[in-house]
Amino acid sequence: MGWLPRPLRRPYLLALSALLLLIAIAVEILRQLSSRHNGLAYYKKETLLSPVWQAWTNTPIIIALVALVLWEAFAQDALRLEPYFQLANPKGAPASVLFINYNFDAGILRPLRAARNRHWVVLCISLMSLLIRHLIPSLLSGLFALTPLCVLETRTVDSWPQLVELETQENWFSIEATYRNPSQNPRDHFPRVHENANYAIAPVSVPTEEGDALSSWTLNQSVYWSDMTCRNATVTGAFPRAVFNVTTTEDPTRARGLSWNLSSLALAGRESTSRCDISLALDTFVPFEDGHFQARYWEPIQFQPASSSPFAWNVTGCASAGLLGVMIDMTMTVETLLESNIIVLACQPVYKHAIANISLSDNSTVTAVEIIPSTVGNLNSTEFSIHGFQNLMYAEHAATGLPIDPQSAHSRVAVTGDTASLPLTQFQGNIAQLWNHGFLEAIDTLFNRQGDAFPVEANLLTYPVAFTVISQTAVMVEVVMVLGAVLLLALSYLYPRRPNLLRGDPSSIAAQCGLIASLLGPETLHALSHPSYHVARTRELRQWAKGRWCKWTTTVSGDPRIELAAMDGSPVKMGSLPGASASASASASASASARQDPMPHFLTLPWFVLECLLLLGAVTTFGLTSNWIQIHTLDTLLSIKFWVSSIVLVYGPTLLASLVYSLSNSLHRHLSVAEPWIRLRTGLVSSKQMAAPSRGPLAALAVLMQSGPRPSATIVGLSLLCLLNLILIVVSGGLFELQLITGVASPANLRTVYNASLFLDQPGGPDFPRYDRTIYPGTMDPSAVLPWTTSNLAFLPFLTDVPEGSVGVRATATTRGIGTDLRCQAVSPANAIFDAGPGPVNWTYTPSSQPGLQCTVSLPRPLAPEDGTQPRIQYVWPDTSDCQRHSFVVSAAIPTDDRPSIALSCSPHLTLGSFELEVSPAGHILKHTSLAPDPSLTTGPFYHNLTTALGRFNQNLGSFIHNLTRHPHPLPYYLASFPNDQTLNLYQKTPQDRNQNTIQDLTAAIQSLYQSTFTTYITLHRNPTLPPRASRRHPRGHHVHHVGVDALHHLPHDHHRVNPRGSPRPGHRVPVLL
Structure with missing residues (x-):
């Protein structure tokens, strides 16, 4: 017991x-x-x-x-x-x-x-x-x-707010002014590294791995900008000195020239001693039409001007003026000038700096600038080469005849009709904006990135989940x-x-029989053995048991027994079940079928069908709810229906799996108890089987590993089913997964910009300023690549209607990518020709792109590291034009290598392909995937002109590097270090291993620098080389994705969802259960 x-x-x-x-x-x-x-x-x-x-x-x-x-x-x-x-x-x-x-x-x-x-x-x-x-x-x-959270953390970042020394600034301005090319477009056609229109921001090193696509940095940083104050004089009723006819190719009779000659115009300053006398000689070209016309012209003043000036002004005094301008308003008929009003202005640029609270996006793009008024100050001549910048602006104007109106690019003077006339304040504002643009571009290149970094406290705002x-x-x-x-x-x-x-354990048949025999008295056993008890329903037995009591008694031998008694303890007469006939034993089999107990639910067809239908309905409900949320997520996030549906999808699948587990366990319990009796009814059963207890699902599987009676195949199968249902509960918990949902806008918002089948071949000489801008981004800040550019590819842009400052928005479309691949091979020392004396060594080689071409370069004697440990690298171009277009040579002394020096001949090869881009509204490449190669891209005029442009780029790059060595030093680091020191830095960043091939590491460093330089060059030259096309819908545009809403998706589905009813606000982040 x-x-x-x-x-x-x-x-x-x-x-x-x-x-x-x-x-x-x-x-x-x-x-x-x-x-x-x-x-x-x-x-x-x-x-x-x-x-x-x-x-x-x-x-x-x-x-x-x-x-x-x-x-x-x-x-x-x-x-x-x-x-x-x-x-x-x-x-x-x-x-x-x-x-x-x-x-x-x-x-x-x-x-x-x-x-x-x-x-x-x-x-x-x-x-x-x-x-x-x-x-x-x-x-x-x-x-x-x-x-989704908004987390504000404090980080320390490095900043370089100081400008290079004054001598370096003046050398840079001299180089820029000397190599201005008259064929260049105006300065404002070139994108700046910092995409902020009003300020130059001191460079800052922001760790890109800290944030995400929506993160931002805020910090106090040095900013620079230029302002402008102007004074003016007005002349009313002036008439031109001469009127003459102008012949044009379009219409020889529709233009006339007006020569204006004004002398000794006095512009009084704020102080009586600050006097400025100006004389003006200017020709304007006005159509033969009646109406109001306006001529506008401005010109920088050259510091220390030459004896003769090609421009319109003659200036006396005006020491503080940086530029002069004139605006002539004319009312004319076809025959004569009716009236005129001339405004002459002299403007003084003021260069300022301050501390500002700036905001940076995750890709270091400046998104906001807030000046701290108490920190505003003026740059003086000891901090910034004001005269050098003044001469640079004058040189650029002399090279291009820089107009204020881009539509008048072929005329020194912009002449417009009445509808395009500008008020004086707007004219001054346009000049100030263009001047400030040139100043910002100059300051961007003059930050001293090689100086000591200043630690700055920055706040990092991230949006993790x-x-x-x-x-x-x-x-x-x-x-x-x-x-x-x-x-x-x-x-x-x-x-x-x-x-x-x-x-x-009383669960086995043997144990139950033993309990009955040992606990029930003989009279009770005899009475309960009546056939009527065996064929009665359980409900009838329970009804019969009402009013009866199981009472413990003790036999003569002292053993406890259970006897049936009335509730008051008195004995009851035991006989057949009340209501049973005397012939119950004879008709037992006949009445049994009519009085059977109800079958278990899984053996009763109506109940089993109902359970299956309920399970199917629950699964269908989950699917419909998921689809409903996917469609209505972005416009019903706060509705009761949405949250109820979300709760159903979070908790419902596991609850349903638990119900299925309960049903399978119920089935297992019923059959594990009934199966021994079924076997006993159908035939003889061994004593071991009679004594085998019923077990739970996991215990039944564990018995298989032991000796003794084993459960039947049916019980084993049901046990496995119960185990699988446990796994189902686990799987159902992650059936609907919280993920990033993506709203999708119409692909009609994507428009092409350039003609993807035409590249204009523009022959020209070395383009020093262009290469100056080409090498700047990768040298000063490798992460600050230009829009629509990666480290090795330049892409043809497409436009969207989304503002550039939008956060969490990206566009996906197919476009063309242009790049280059370098193939470098070692030049055998056997090809070196040594002349007598310490002079250079002539090396001969054959470019890989031109097997029939023999090239020669002059290299110094084998490079020897100055300190015996620091490697040295030098780029050299061959002497002939054909070789310069197809190759160059890099000589390197690597102390860790067995050889004293390595000479590599490198040949650039054009790469052109189609890519699927994912870009931000500002054009920053977030992801690019190469599509299947298209053989048609490697033939035709587009590919031929690009190949020619690559050859000319390689030739001009050699001239540019040669010119760097001929100009006064010191130079800004990005110029002085290109390309030798930069290649060395890239090589040293490669994990050094004695077992690795030094030539491969060096080739990778050379290729990395060359590719970034070429792609930046292609990006800066898009306007003159890629003709624009009429704006039209992108033929392969996909979607504009608005990112920032969390959603719960069914695992097999794609992560991007289409929202036909709308799209979220940029940066809007809501937890969605889908």
Whole structure:
């Protein structure tokens, strides 16, 4: 007597209680941490992969299933043995206990039956089982949520706010002024590295790995800009000195020339001694038409002007003026000038600097500048070469005749009709803007990046996603776990003290027969053996048991026996079941079929079909809800329908999987109990099978590994099904995954800009200023590549309607990419020709792109490192034009190499292909994917002209590098270090390994610098070389993606979703469950 299964023993109950308490404590700790730190773990959106989400979702579910399996083992034994505990009561028990089996009751009916029978232990266990079996896995599957955050952190970044020394500035201005090319377009056609129209920002080193696509930096930084003050004089009623006809190719009779000659115009300054006398001689060309016309012209003043000036002004005084301008308003008829009004102005540029609070995007683009007024000051001549910049502006004007109106690029003077006339303030503003643009471009190149960096405190604003604990869910889990633990503690005290009549496990047929024989008295056994009891329904037996009591008696030998008695203890007459006929035994088989108990739910066709339909309906509901949210996410985020649907998708799949698990367990329980009786009915059963107890699903699988009676194939199959259902609960927790949702706009917003089938071949000589700008971005800041450019490719742009400053917006389309590939090979020392003396060595080689071409370069004697350890690199171009277009030679002394020097001949080869781009509105390349090669791209005039342009680029690059060595030094670092020191820096950044091929490492460094230089060159030359096309819809444009909304997607679906009803506001971030 007193046998208990292991799950009902005190160690098991205490251990399970401790597990539930640990889960409750762990959930509370996670809830507190999440609340205090706004999350448990933070991820960038692009680094949050599906396995990470699955790990966070599945781990709590797996822990819940461990507790569930242990609880199920305890609950099953507690429910199936409760009738035995009731019978063991010394005071007896109602006779209905003989016909109770709580394990066969449906889940929701079990606590109702227990309450009616006043079996409080079963009531508590069954209610808690419902919560732990169905509620806990579902709650823990949705315990963690992805929450978008706004995190402000402090970082220290390096800044270089100082300008290079004055001598270096003057040398740079001299070079720029000397090599101005008359064929260049105006300065404002070139993009600046910093895409801010009003200020030059001191360079700052921002770690790109810290932020994400929506992150931003704010810091105090030095900024520079120019301002302008003007004074003017007005002459009314002046007439031109001469009128003459002008012949044009378009119409020889439709233009006339007016020669204006004004002398000694006095422009008074703010002080009486600051006088400025100006004389003007200017020709304007006006159409033969009636109406109002306006002529505008301005000109920089040269510092220390030459004896003769080609321009229109003669100036006396005006020491502080930096430029002069004139605006002539004329009212004319075809025959004569009716009236005129001339305004002459002299403007003084003022160069300023200040500390400003600036904002940078994740790609270091300046998005906002806020000047701190107390820090504003003027640049003086000891900090900035004002005269050098003045001469540079004059030289540029002398080279191009720089007009204020881009449409008048072939005329010194802009003449417009009445509709395009400008007021004086706007004319002055346009001049000031263009002057400031030139100043900003100059300042950008003069920051001293080689000087000491200044540490600056910066605020990094990031928008990560955090795994947070849903507080309400955590509290519900904790309540259930604590209640379960308390119940287990109480039962660990109760079960060892409960009366117990069991000697062993009563689940086998042999054990049940033994219990009946040992516990029931002979009279009771004889009465219950009447056939009417065997064919009666369970409901009839329970009805018969009402008013009867199982009373303990003692036999003559002292053994306890159970006898049936009335409620008052008096004996009852036992006979056939009331209502049964005397001939019940004869008609038992006939009446049995009419009085069978109801079959289990899974064997009753209507109930089984209904359960299947309910499961199918639940799955369909999930699918429809998911599709509804995908369509309505962005316009119903705050609606009740949306949140209800989200809750269904978060908690519903696991709840449904738990119900399926309960159904499979019910099926297993019924068949594991009924199967031995079915076998016994169909034939003889061995004693081992008669003594084999019924087991749970996992225990049945464990028996397969042991010796002894094995469960049938049906039970093993059902056990495997139950195990798979446990896995289903885990999988269902991550069925709908929180991911980044993407709103999509119409592809009609994408428009082409350039003709992708035509490249204009423009012959010309060395273009020093252009190459100056070409080498600047990669040298000063490798991360500051130009828009529509990567380190090795230049792309043809397309336009969108999205403003450039939009945050979290990107466009995707197919466009063409242009680049180059270097093929370098070592030049054999046998090809070196040594002349007598210490002079250079002539090396001969054959370019890889021109096998029939023989080239020669003059290299110094084998390079020797100055200190014996520091490598040295030198670029040299051959002497003949053909060789200069197709190759160059790099000589390097690498001390770690066995050879004293290496000579590589490199030949550039054009690469041209189609790419799918993902770009920001400002044109920064976020992602590019190469498409299948198109053979047609490597033939035709487009490819031929590009190949010619690459050859000319290579030749002019050699001239540019040669010119650098002939001009005064010091020069700004980006000029002085190009290309030798820059190549050396790239080579030294390569992980050095003695087993690696030095030639490969050196070739990679050379190619990296060459590719970035060529792609920047192509980008700066787009306007003159790629003819524009009429704006039209991009033929292969896809979408404009608005990023920043979190959504829960079904795993097999794509991550980008189409929203036909609209798109989110840029940067709008909402947690969406889809």
